[in-house]
Amino acid sequence: MRTEQTRQVVEKYFSSLENGDLDSALALLAPDVEFDLPRDEWNSVIPYLGQHRGVDAVRKAFAVRAETTEVLDYALRGLRADGDTAFATIYTRAAHTRTGTEFEILDSHEMVVDDSGRIARWKVYFDPNGEIAAFTSDADERLIAASWKGDRETVSEVLRFGADVDHRDPESGLTALMIAAGRADAPLTDLLVARGADVLTADSGAGATALHKACQGGSLDVVRSLVEAGAFVDAVAPTTGHTPLMDALWYKFPEVAKYLLDAGAGLNLSTHYGFSLKEHFAYELNVNTVGKDRLLLAEKYLNERIASDDERAAAQWLMTAVTAGDVGSVRELLANGAEADEVFPIVGGFNDGHTPLLVAARDGHTEIARLLLDAGADVNATEPTFGAVPLHKAVYNGHVELTRTIAGWPGVNLDFQGATNGYTPLHDALWHGYEECARAVVDAGARLDLVGHDGKTPLDLAAEVFGDHPLTALIRAKS
Incomplete structure (x- = not known):
C-alpha cells in the first residue's frame, strides 16, 4: 500500500511538471521539503544547482531555471517505488535562453514521500556537462x-x-x-x-x-x-x-x-x-x-x-678592445676592474646587447675569450637578436679552438636552444658544415635528441650536410 501511494504521488508530481502546472506540482511537496541538486564549482554557471530548503526555495529555483532555460521536451522515462522511496528517470531536452544552444539530460531522481503523502526529500543525480557546455558556449x-x-x-x-x-x-x-x-x-x-x-x-x-x-x-x-x-x-x-x-x-x-x-x-x-x-x-x-x-x-x-x-658606447673600453682583438688592452682593463659582462647599448650595430665574451666568441678571439672567462664572464650569456650564447657564436663561425675552450668550460650549457630557430650549438656547427666544431661539442657531451623548430635533430642535419661521412656515423652511433 505504501509503495503504491509513493508511486502515485511521484507520478502525479512529474506529470504536473510535464504539463507545465508548477503550482500543482509544488502542492505535492512538504512545506519543509529538502531538494538537492548537484553542488560543485559549476553552481556559478548553472545558478539553480545546489541545496534548496522549503517550498518557497524550490519555487525560486524553478523561477531561476525558467529565466535561463527553455524546456523543449520533458518526459518521465521510468519509475520504480519501494515503500516510501521512489526512483524516477527523467529525460529533458532544453535550450539555454541566452546562447540558444540545446542540450539533453537524462537524470535520476530519488524521492521520499512522508506519511501525509507529500514529497519530503528529493535528490537529483545527473551529468551536468551538456548543460554547462550550453550555458558557456x-x-x-x-x-x-x-x-x-x-x-x-x-x-x-x-x-x-x-x-x-x-x-x-x-x-x-x-x-x-x-x-x-x-x-x-x-x-x-x-x-x-x-x-x-x-x-x-x-x-x-x-x-x-x-x-x-x-x-x-x-x-x-x-x-x-x-x-x-x-x-x-x-x-x-x-x-x-x-x-x-x-x-x-x-x-x-x-x-x-x-x-x-x-x-x-x-x-x-x-x-x-x-x-x-x-x-x-x-x-x-x-x-x-x-x-x-x-x-x-x-x-x-x-x-x-x-x-x-x-x-x-664611448665608455666601453673593454668592448672596444675586444672588437679590435687587442689582447693586451683586454688584459689590462680586466686587471683594472673592468666589468667582464658589460652589455653594449642598443644603437643599431652588430654588437647591440652583446657582452664582450659573445663578441670574442663570434669574432674568433680565443685568447681574449679565455681572459674573459677567467675574469668570471658569463659563459651562457645571451644576446637579444638571435637569443644565442657564446658557444653558438663560436661554432657558427667555425672557430675550432675557441669552441673547445667554451664547450669544456665549467657550467657551460652545451644544449642551449636559440630563440630564433631552436638550434643548439651542435645544430649550428652541423648546419654550417664545421666538422671539427661539431666533433668538439659532441665530445663534450652535447645532447643528440634535441629538435630545432624545423623538426630536425643533429643526426638529420649531419646526414643532410655531410651525407655518408664518419661524423654522421659517429652521431648515429651515439644517438
Missing part, C-alpha cells in the same frame, strides 16, 4: 564584449568558465588583451596577463601587438605591465614597420616613450614607408599643431637617450 564572445566595456567581473567569470583568453574579436581582429591595452585599462590588462594572455601575438589587421595598442592608449601602467610580462619592446608591425616607441611618439605620450627608451628600445629602426625613427618623429613635429608641447618633451627624452647611448 558564448564565453568567448562574452569575453570580447566585456573587454570592450571594461567589465572585469564578466571577463573574470567567463575565463573561469573556460573562455579562450586569446580569442579574437571577429570584427577587429583584436584579442582581449589588445582591447584592454588600447583602452588604457590597466586592471583588465593585469587580469588578462595573469590568466596567460599572449603578450607577443599580433592583431590580424595590421600585425600590431598589445604593446603597440598600449602606446596608442597611452597608459604607462599598461605599457609597464606588458613589458614586464615579456612583450617585445622593438616588435615591428609588418604593415607599417612601426615599433611601440614610434607609436608612443606618434600618439604624443612622452612618458610612455621615456619608459620604452629606458627599457632599451631601438633608435635606428625604420618604417616600411622609408622613414627612420628620427625622420618619423621629425615629420610628426612638423605636421602637429595640437599637443606640440608633449612632442617637444618626447624629443627631449629622445635626445637624452641618444646622448646616453653615445656616452655608454
Whole structure:
C-alpha cells in the first residue's frame, strides 16, 4: 500500500511538471521539503544547482531555471517505488535562453514521500556537462564584449568558465588583451596577463601587438605591465614597420616613450614607408599643431637617450678592445676592474646587447675569450637578436679552438636552444658544415635528441650536410 501511494504521488508530481502546472506540482511537496541538486564549482554557471530548503526555495529555483532555460521536451522515462522511496528517470531536452544552444539530460531522481503523502526529500543525480557546455558556449564572445566595456567581473567569470583568453574579436581582429591595452585599462590588462594572455601575438589587421595598442592608449601602467610580462619592446608591425616607441611618439605620450627608451628600445629602426625613427618623429613635429608641447618633451627624452647611448658606447673600453682583438688592452682593463659582462647599448650595430665574451666568441678571439672567462664572464650569456650564447657564436663561425675552450668550460650549457630557430650549438656547427666544431661539442657531451623548430635533430642535419661521412656515423652511433 505504501509503495503504491509513493508511486502515485511521484507520478502525479512529474506529470504536473510535464504539463507545465508548477503550482500543482509544488502542492505535492512538504512545506519543509529538502531538494538537492548537484553542488560543485559549476553552481556559478548553472545558478539553480545546489541545496534548496522549503517550498518557497524550490519555487525560486524553478523561477531561476525558467529565466535561463527553455524546456523543449520533458518526459518521465521510468519509475520504480519501494515503500516510501521512489526512483524516477527523467529525460529533458532544453535550450539555454541566452546562447540558444540545446542540450539533453537524462537524470535520476530519488524521492521520499512522508506519511501525509507529500514529497519530503528529493535528490537529483545527473551529468551536468551538456548543460554547462550550453550555458558557456558564448564565453568567448562574452569575453570580447566585456573587454570592450571594461567589465572585469564578466571577463573574470567567463575565463573561469573556460573562455579562450586569446580569442579574437571577429570584427577587429583584436584579442582581449589588445582591447584592454588600447583602452588604457590597466586592471583588465593585469587580469588578462595573469590568466596567460599572449603578450607577443599580433592583431590580424595590421600585425600590431598589445604593446603597440598600449602606446596608442597611452597608459604607462599598461605599457609597464606588458613589458614586464615579456612583450617585445622593438616588435615591428609588418604593415607599417612601426615599433611601440614610434607609436608612443606618434600618439604624443612622452612618458610612455621615456619608459620604452629606458627599457632599451631601438633608435635606428625604420618604417616600411622609408622613414627612420628620427625622420618619423621629425615629420610628426612638423605636421602637429595640437599637443606640440608633449612632442617637444618626447624629443627631449629622445635626445637624452641618444646622448646616453653615445656616452655608454664611448665608455666601453673593454668592448672596444675586444672588437679590435687587442689582447693586451683586454688584459689590462680586466686587471683594472673592468666589468667582464658589460652589455653594449642598443644603437643599431652588430654588437647591440652583446657582452664582450659573445663578441670574442663570434669574432674568433680565443685568447681574449679565455681572459674573459677567467675574469668570471658569463659563459651562457645571451644576446637579444638571435637569443644565442657564446658557444653558438663560436661554432657558427667555425672557430675550432675557441669552441673547445667554451664547450669544456665549467657550467657551460652545451644544449642551449636559440630563440630564433631552436638550434643548439651542435645544430649550428652541423648546419654550417664545421666538422671539427661539431666533433668538439659532441665530445663534450652535447645532447643528440634535441629538435630545432624545423623538426630536425643533429643526426638529420649531419646526414643532410655531410651525407655518408664518419661524423654522421659517429652521431648515429651515439644517438
